[in-house]
Amino acid sequence: MRVALFAYQTWGYRVLGSLIDSRHEVVLVVTHPTSDDIYETIWTDSVEKLAEQNRVPYLVKAKPDAQVVSRLQEARADTMVACNWRTWIPPEVFTAPRLGTVNVHDSLLPKYAGFAPLNWAMINGETEVGVTSHMMDEHLDRGEIIQQWSVPVEPEDTVTNLFDKTLEIFGPLTIESLDLVETGSWEPVAQDLSQASFFHRRSMEDSRIDWSWPAGDLVNLVKAQVDPYPNAFAFYGPHRLRILKASVSPANCGGTRGRIFARQGDGVIIVCGPEPHRGTGRGLVIERVRTDDGTDMAAGEYFKRMGGYLTSHPG
Numbered sequence: 001m002r003v004a005l006f007a008y009q010t011w012g013y014r015v016l017g018s019l020i021d022s023r024h025e026v027v028l029v030v031t032h033p034t035s036d037d038i039y040e041t042i043w044t045d046s047v048e049k050l051a052e053q054n055r056v057p058y059l060v061k062a063k064p065d066a067q068v069v070s071r072l073q074e075a076r077a078d079t080m081v082a083c084n085w086r087t088w089i090p091p092e093v094f095t096a097p098r099l100g101t102v103n104v105h106d107s108l109l110p111k112y113a114g115f116a117p118l119n120w121a122m123i124n125g126e127t128e129v130g131v132t133s134h135m136m137d138e139h140l141d142r143g144e145i146i147q148q149w150s151v152p153v154e155p156e157d158t159v160t161n162l163f164d165k166t167l168e169i170f171g172p173l174t175i176e177s178l179d180l181v182e183t184g185s186w187e188p189v190a191q192d193l194s195q196a197s198f199f200h201r202r203s204m205e206d207s208r209i210d211w212s213w214p215a216g217d218l219v220n221l222v223k224a225q226v227d228p229y230p231n232a233f234a235f236y237g238p239h240r241l242r243i244l245k246a247s248v249s250p251a252n253c254g255g256t257r258g259r260i261f262a263r264q265g266d267g268v269i270i271v272c273g274p275e276p277h278r279g280t281g282r283g284l285v286i287e288r289v290r291t292d293d294g295t296d297m298a299a300g301e302y303f304k305r306m307g308g309y310l311t312s313h314p315g
Contacts, residue, residue: 001182004028004077004097006064010043011084011170013050015104018171019081020054024178027075029058030068032086039116039202040086042228043163063087072096079181081174082136094136099181101136104174106166108132108148110196113141118166120199122159122224125216128152129162131169133177135188140198144188146177158226208312209234211257211272215248215282218272222246231290234258234310241302241310242290254279258309266298270310 003024007015008031019026031047034040051058057075061068069092072080079099082089094101107117109132121129130150137143151165180186207230209218218232222243225232231242249269253261259271264285273281286299309315 001025001078001099001178002027002076003178004030004072004075004080005047006030006080006082006085006089007047008032008084008086009040009047010045010167011104011106012047013045014167014170015081015083015174016047016050016056018175020050020056022175022178024175026051026054026056027077028071029056030061030064031058032062033060037201038204038230064089064093069093069096079178081178083170083174088140089136091138102133102146102174102177102181103136103141103143104131104133104170104177105141106131106170108150109134109141109145110191110193112197112199114199115201116199118159118162119202119224119229122153122157122162123217123220125220126153129166131166131173133173134191135181142191142193142196144190146180146186146188147173149173158223159229160226204230207232209243209310210312211270211310212274214273215284218284219246219248234312235314236303236308236310238314240292240314243286244288244290244296246287247285249283249285252279252281253283254281256309258311260303260306260308260310262306263300266300268299268303268306 001024003019003026005016029051048058048060077097079097080101082101083104108130112121118129128150130148132148133146135143149169207225209232222232233240233242253269253271254276255271257272257276261269261271261283267285267287269283269285272284289299289302290296
């Protein structure tokens with residue numbers, strides 16, 4: 001088939017590579033210009049450069065415009081694929097190909113539609129994540145499902161591990177989905193909107209630790225923001241402290257949120273949770289930290305004495 005592609009960053013790069021290696025012909029690529037958004041400077045393999053290297057016609061656009069519509073019409077694409085496209089695609093664009101547009105999204109829809117699905121899924125302690133292909137309609141990430149492939153979330157996984165696991169799915173899932181669309185041999189599955197969730201873009205504010213969260217949720221937040229993402233952080237007096245690794249304390253601890261409570265191995269226990277004064281919840285064991293000058297160390301090395309507080313804002 002003649003395929004057009006709207007794609008960006010490493011996810012789009014992988015899909016374009018798979019399309020180039022497939023029997024399909026890529027007739028047009030549309031990608032975004034580079035961005036200074038912190039979440040768009042992490043996985044930065046260039047769709048533009050890959051298209052150029054393979055002599056595939058391409059456009060660089062912040063959003064679809066009249067030129068995109070004209071080029072799509074000239075390209076005579078049978079179908080279109082969207083992958084990690086960051087702005088709304090209007091109906092006159094996604095309906096232009098005769099077989100419609102396949103969107104490839106890194107969540108198990110209808111859950112985690114929108115942005116940063118892997119980060120949010122890890123924060124929420126999901127036991128599996130995956131990638132969904134679906135036919136695009138006028139609602140973001142809501143069209144009929146073609147296929148879903150999932151991978152388990154293991155206890156030792158971080159969001160970076162999940163990125164690696166799901167990235168391997170994007171290319172093969174896209175090619176198989178296109179084959180199904182071409183032959184008409186797929187069974188449309190309507191999304192159960194009673195199970196749907198939609199998430200906004202993450203920003204630095206979303207990495208700020210809220211000590212009212214239970215310890216297990218804070219561990220998930222730390223794992224969802226490991227390098228190369230902006231790390232979860234708190235403040236020790238005026239100093240910002242990035243939390244690189246954490247776990248749940250082996251026993252309950254009580255007191256006031258944020259209290260630097262006791263040593264635990266090479267780490268320190270911090271009181272947290274919705275009702276810490278009752279002493280019925282576990283604490284957060286901070287194991288490794290990073291200071292603002294980029295120094296990594298064991299938390300027990302950083303905190304010379306117990307007492308005092310970690311806060312969500314400078315003290």
